[in-house]
Every structure is written in C-alpha cells, then in structure tokens.
Amino acid sequence: MPEGHTLHRLALDLSDAFAGEQVRVSSPQGRFADSAALLDGQVLVGAEAWGKQLFVEFPGEQYVHIHLGLYGKLDLKPHTAEPPLPVGQVRLRLVSAGSTTGSGTYADLRGANTCNLVTAAQRDAVVAKLGPDPLRDDADPGRAWLRISRSRTSIGALLMDQSVLAGVGNVYRAEVLFRHRIDPMRPGNTLRRKQWDAIWDDLVELMKLGVQVNRIDTVREEHTPEAMGRAPRKDDHGGEVYVYRRSGQPCLVCGTNVRTVELQQRNLFWCPKCQRTYRPRTSAK
DNA sequence: TCCGTATGACTAG
DNA sequence: TAGTCCTACGGAT
Numbered sequence: 001m002p003e004g005h006t007l008h009r010l011a012l013d014l015s016d017a018f019a020g021e022q023v024r025v026s027s028p029q030g031r032f033a034d035s036a037a038l039l040d041g042q043v044l045v046g047a048e049a050w051g052k053q054l055f056v057e058f059p060g061e062q063y064v065h066i067h068l069g070l071y072g073k074l075d076l077k078p079h080t081a082e083p084p085l086p087v088g089q090v091r092l093r094l095v096s097a098g099s100t101t102g103s104g105t106y107a108d109l110r111g112a113n114t115c116n117l118v119t120a121a122q123r124d125a126v127v128a129k130l131g132p133d134p135l136r137d138d139a140d141p142g143r144a145w146l147r148i149s150r151s152r153t154s155i156g157a158l159l160m161d162q163s164v165l166a167g168v169g170n171v172y173r174a175e176v177l178f179r180h181r182i183d184p185m186r187p188g189n190t191l192r193r194k195q196w197d198a199i200w201d202d203l204v205e206l207m208k209l210g211v212q213v214n215r216i217d218t219v220r221e222e223h224t225p226e227a228m229g230r231a232p233r234k235d236d237h238g239g240e241v242y243v244y245r246r247s248g249q250p251c252l253v254c255g256t257n258v259r260t261v262e263l264q265q266r267n268l269f270w271c272p273k274c275q276r277t278y279r280p281r282t283s284a285k
Numbered sequence: 286t287c288c289g290t291a292t293g294a295c296t297a298g
Numbered sequence: 299t300a301g302t303c304c305t306a307c308g309g310a311t
Contacts, residue, residue, distance in 0.1 A: 002292055003292050052292095052293075067294080068293080069303080070290095070294085071291055071293090072293090088306075089305065091304090111305035113295090113304055170292055170293090171292050172292085265299095266292095
C-alpha cells in the first residue's frame with residue numbers, strides 16, 4: 001500500500017475522523033504503550049503527511065510519527081458502542097469517543113516501520129531530509145531537478161530517493177518512467193529540464209488521483225481494460241498499471257514482454273521497447 | 286510448519 | 299553490500 005498517496009489519504013481520513021475529538025489511545029501490542037498512555041484522552045489536533053511520513057498531532061506540539069515501511073497498514077473503521085478486540089499485532093489504536101452519537105471511528109496500526117512520539121523539532125528534522133513532495137502545494141520541483149541534473153545515478157534510483165523526491169515508491173517510479181518512455185537506467189544528468197517538468201506534472205496528477213481513489217491507477221483511457229477488452233488487474237493493489245509487476249506479460253502499448261531486474265534490492269519493471277535504452281546524441285546522422 | 290514475498294528505509298562495516 | 303526490522307498471507311513442505 002504505502003506510497004505517498006496512501007499517507008496523504010490517511011492524513012485526510014484521520015483528520016476527518018478524529019480532529020477536534022477526544023481520543024482514546026492505546027497500544028494493544030504493547031510496543032507503543034508508554035507513549036499511548038501519555039496521549040490517552042487528549043484531543044487530536046490533526047494529521048499531516050510529508051512524502052511517506054505521517055504525523056498525527058496532539059496538543060503541546062506532540063506528534064506521533066508513523067512510517068508504514070513496506071507492509072505497514074493503518075486501518076480506519078467505524079464502530080458503534082465499543083470497537084472490537086484487536087486482531088493481530090496492533091501497535092497503536094485510536095478510538096474516537098463519538099462525542100454526540102455514541103458511535104465513532106477507530107484506527108489500528110500494524111506492521112509499521114516507525115511509530116514514535118516526537119517533538120516539533122524532531123518532526124522538522126525528519127521533514128528537512130525530504131525532497132519536494134508532489135502532493136504538497138508548497139513543493140518546489142526545481143529542488144529535485146537540482147539533484148537529478150547533477151547526478152550520474154540512474155533516474156530510476158533517483159526517483160526512489162526520498163531526499164530527492166518525497167512520496168514516490170516502486171509503483172509510481174516504474175509507471176511514470178513508462179508513461180514518459182524513459183529508460184530507468186538513464187543517468188539523471190542526461191535528462192532535459194522539459195522532461196523532468198513533464199514527469200513532475202504527471203506525478204502531481206497521478207498521485208492526486210491516487211489520493212482520491214485510494215489506489216494507484218496509471219493507464220490512460222485507451223489502455224483501460226474496458227477500452228482494450230482485457231481482464232482487469234486482480235491483486236492486492238487494485239489499480240491499473242502499465243508495467244509494475246507485469247514482467248513477462250505483453251506491454252499494453254507495443255506488445256513486447258515487460259521486463260524486470262533487481263536494482264538496489266527492489267524490483268524494477270519496464271518495457272525495453274517503449275523505454276528504449278538512452279544513447280547520447282552524436283553529431284553525425 | 287516453514288518459506289517467500291511485499292508499494293521502505295535504516296545501520297554497520 | 300549485507301543485515302536488520304516491522305506483519306500478514308499464500309503456497310509449498
């Protein structure tokens with residue numbers, strides 16, 4: 001689940017369900033128990049996401065810093081009188097009392113990489129390490145371009161580097177490079193500014209859609225299952241994509257088999273034809 | 286019951 | 299670069 005759109009969506013949903021509410025905070029699993037006890041009964045101020053980092057604010061500039069890692073989940077569900085007993089390893093549970101109705105929302109956090117109570121200064125330090133986040137209106141894509149245009153590292157690796165760009169993960173990385181027909185192994189410093197601007201604008205659009213529909217959809221209208229008369233994708237991500245986890249299957253655009261290779265311990269997917277290997281221009285032609 | 290896998294990121298050497 | 303951490307689930311053993 002967790003690329004930037006997931007965290008921004010969670011921030012919105014948490015704010016909707018809990019902001020301004022007195023919240024019961026617990027750690028059924030125990031690993032966040034001390035902090036939970038400090039926060040229990042306080043009014044939740046709101047939640048905000050920066051890239052893949054989530055901060056849930058409590059009074060007095062206290063923040064629960066959450067990072068879901070590879071497989072963490074934060075589930076929000078409605079409850080009536082009392083929320084059900086926790087299932088599995090619930091690190092953090094938030095329960096809104098439901099000030100008037102008696103029913104409310106509860107949120108269960110499992111498998112998170114990070115769940116810590118931090119100060120404003122500590123939150124700022126985390127944020128300071130991040131590159132611009134396409135989902136934030138205050139983001140400056142020029143800051144990412146500065147890094148990319150000066151780096152010989154592959155654009156595929158740069159897009160995953162959270163200090164270059166915050167919020168993009170393995171799915172958006174593969175998909176946005178496909179949509180722009182760029183070889184993932186191409187060095188950052190061989191891209192043109194125009195190409196970067198187009199990638200950024202596309203990420204803003206794709207990721208905003210991701211927040212809205214709560215999944216990653218990247219195929220254009222003409223390549224949807226309906227338009228192509230093919231079976232819709234059925235897996236735990238749900239969204240329609242061009243190359244992510246489609247290795248060995250035909251490219252939706254050219255029919256060439258999608259390829260995969262392990263790059264920095266992560267699976268990289270691309271179409272070798274649509275994303276042809278970059279070769280520097282030569283004077284003769 | 287064990288193993289592999291997953292949309293992530295850190296630390297030690 | 300290797301090792302580590304976090305959890306759930308499906309498939310092989």
